[in-house]
Amino acid sequence: MAQRKPSMPKALPSILRYGLAAASVAIAVGTALLLARYQFRGVADPLFLFAIAIAVWYAGRGPAILAVVLSALADAYFFIEPLYSFSVTRSELPHFVIFIGFALLLTWFSAVRRRVEQELLQSRDELEREVAERTQQASLLNLTHDTIFVHNMSDIITYWNRGAEELYGWTAQEAIGKHSHQLLQTDFPIPIEEVRAELLRTGRWEGELRKTKADGSRLVVASRWSLRRDEQGRAVAILETNNDISDRKRREEEIRKLNIELTKRTTDLETTNKELEAFAYSTSHDLRAPLRHVVGFTELLQKNASSRLDEKGQRYITTILESAKKMGTLIDDLLAFSRIGRMEARETMVSLGDLVKEVLGEVQQETDGRNIAWRIGTLPDLCGDRSMLRLVLVNLISNAVKFTRTREQAEIEIGCMEKKEDGLVVFVKDNGVGFDMKYVNKLFGVFQRLHQSEAFEGTGIGLATVQRIIHRHGGRVWAEGLVDSGATFFFSVPSHRR
Amino acid sequence: MDRLGRILMVEDDRKDVELTLTALEEYNLANEVVVTGDGAEALDYLYCRGNFKARSGDNPAVLLLDLKLPKVDGLEVLQQIKSDEKLRMIPVVVLTSSREERDMVTSYKLGVNAYVVKPVDFHEFVNAIKELGVFWAIVNEPPPGSVRNR
Numbered sequence: 001m002a003q004r005k006p007s008m009p010k011a012l013p014s015i016l017r018y019g020l021a022a023a024s025v026a027i028a029v030g031t032a033l034l035l036a037r038y039q040f041r042g043v044a045d046p047l048f049l050f051a052i053a054i055a056v057w058y059a060g061r062g063p064a065i066l067a068v069v070l071s072a073l074a075d076a077y078f079f080i081e082p083l084y085s086f087s088v089t090r091s092e093l094p095h096f097v098i099f100i101g102f103a104l105l106l107t108w109f110s111a112v113r114r115r116v117e118q119e120l121l122q123s124r125d126e127l128e129r130e131v132a133e134r135t136q137q138a139s140l141l142n143l144t145h146d147t148i149f150v151h152n153m154s155d156i157i158t159y160w161n162r163g164a165e166e167l168y169g170w171t172a173q174e175a176i177g178k179h180s181h182q183l184l185q186t187d188f189p190i191p192i193e194e195v196r197a198e199l200l201r202t203g204r205w206e207g208e209l210r211k212t213k214a215d216g217s218r219l220v221v222a223s224r225w226s227l228r229r230d231e232q233g234r235a236v237a238i239l240e241t242n243n244d245i246s247d248r249k250r251r252e253e254e255i256r257k258l259n260i261e262l263t264k265r266t267t268d269l270e271t272t273n274k275e276l277e278a279f280a281y282s283t284s285h286d287l288r289a290p291l292r293h294v295v296g297f298t299e300l301l302q303k304n305a306s307s308r309l310d311e312k313g314q315r316y317i318t319t320i321l322e323s324a325k326k327m328g329t330l331i332d333d334l335l336a337f338s339r340i341g342r343m344e345a346r347e348t349m350v351s352l353g354d355l356v357k358e359v360l361g362e363v364q365q366e367t368d369g370r371n372i373a374w375r376i377g378t379l380p381d382l383c384g385d386r387s388m389l390r391l392v393l394v395n396l397i398s399n400a401v402k403f404t405r406t407r408e409q410a411e412i413e414i415g416c417m418e419k420k421e422d423g424l425v426v427f428v429k430d431n432g433v434g435f436d437m438k439y440v441n442k443l444f445g446v447f448q449r450l451h452q453s454e455a456f457e458g459t460g461i462g463l464a465t466v467q468r469i470i471h472r473h474g475g476r477v478w479a480e481g482l483v484d485s486g487a488t489f490f491f492s493v494p495s496h497r498r
Numbered sequence: 499m500d501r502l503g504r505i506l507m508v509e510d511d512r513k514d515v516e517l518t519l520t521a522l523e524e525y526n527l528a529n530e531v532v533v534t535g536d537g538a539e540a541l542d543y544l545y546c547r548g549n550f551k552a553r554s555g556d557n558p559a560v561l562l563l564d565l566k567l568p569k570v571d572g573l574e575v576l577q578q579i580k581s582d583e584k585l586r587m588i589p590v591v592v593l594t595s596s597r598e599e600r601d602m603v604t605s606y607k608l609g610v611n612a613y614v615v616k617p618v619d620f621h622e623f624v625n626a627i628k629e630l631g632v633f634w635a636i637v638n639e640p641p642p643g644s645v646r647n648r
Binding site (some may be wrong): 281285286289292297298299324325 | 511513514517520565566594595596597598599616617618619620621623
């Protein structure tokens, strides 16, 4: 504790304090004896009292007692009859006792006074420290970017920090003394009575308030109120912290609008999807039925009336049947193609190796009597929809079979390799009729065909289906070919599917 | 032929009816085929009401049911039959143009006995009808209460 001014009692070590007491008494004795020599009488007692007073003031109570004792002894020895003896005559006794009593009283009074003064000094120091601390805190509040102000229970502003000046545009001088909610035109989301009730009940309140700046612009703030009570527990002031959340509110509003838009678009999309589904559904029903009738009755005609038809008529009937059947295949392929877009993928771990074996068993009929050298490499397992991946392999493999039809010795290779930019890539390679790379971008379009129907039958939907499925699995399809030198079809397997 | 059960065919398309009957005739299966043009009429037949008040109360040996029907559609007829104590034993074969998976799933959930997609190819169609007719009207032992001509 940093002491100011008369601080000797605490600051001096005991020996010095007692020494001081003894010395002051010694000086008093010396002075009294000196004065006695010049015939001054009766100065001993005041001098002793003076010495005691000095001792008690500067050295504390213990040394003061010592001074009293030494003074009494010196008084008895040097100044009270009989002189040079510690004994006291009866007639001198009252004088001596009064002297001691007075000395003790002086000691006691001085000690009390000294203590009171010490306490006073101490509380003054504490007060000064507190003032310094508060001042520092207030300037700290000024340092923060947060807007902080205080209003009393009548909502009159009593404190206004720099953050408040910056946010609202009024200086502290302008704001202090004004009615807070009138100055800021505060809009409360709930009645102010409820805010006050909660504040009084819990000591705090927080919520969003709309306020107005000095320039008249409106803003939204996140407001926190804390109640300050005095020592008797009476509510005296409200500390309000404001954070400007106008930007956040604006962004929230934008996000809300975007979300509504998104929901609307999703609904639109769902509606479109449903329409598409309904379309595909009725196509499946209504397009196939008349086709079946055409085929059915034409076949009945062929069976029952062929004897009455000439060769030309017979050929017409055959053409009708072929066309109708082709249309049937077309409808089925188209429906399968559209179903891929609508169907939910059921993902499991699929062994491509097993799947290829299965598909090869299926195309066996088509390859009967043909000379095909199959080279099947090691194929990966991947996570995907089994039936869709099967469709990919069916399409690629039957294409390879179809377009090698003109080869004496067909060679079809199915394998997989690692490519830098695509990761794992599966390919189906044949030595068939191939294609001109000029048309490679037409290969995967719906109804796009690079060969005339007479040469190679097909609906032009197979590779579009392949592409759709691979895209749904997050991969990529492409092809390389050379006219009359075979074609290779590739699809990549994204790393997260392995 | 003497062991042929009565077939109830529910089909609104007259051309389909003709083709089916032709297919059945080809195998001499067509002599006891009752045709109703919509689901409501089919239920009238099964419950012996309306136009069919006078018929004997036997259940058909098999029901060939189209799905897309006027008034009461095929799935509703199927649901009605399979939830009725007296009718649920009748074998029901859905015979439809639709290859839609959800129709198939719903039909099986409702307890259909077979689900056949009518092939475009007439030969295949005839074969399918023949097999159906032979299996359900001749080979299959019908539940008690359905008629079988002797």
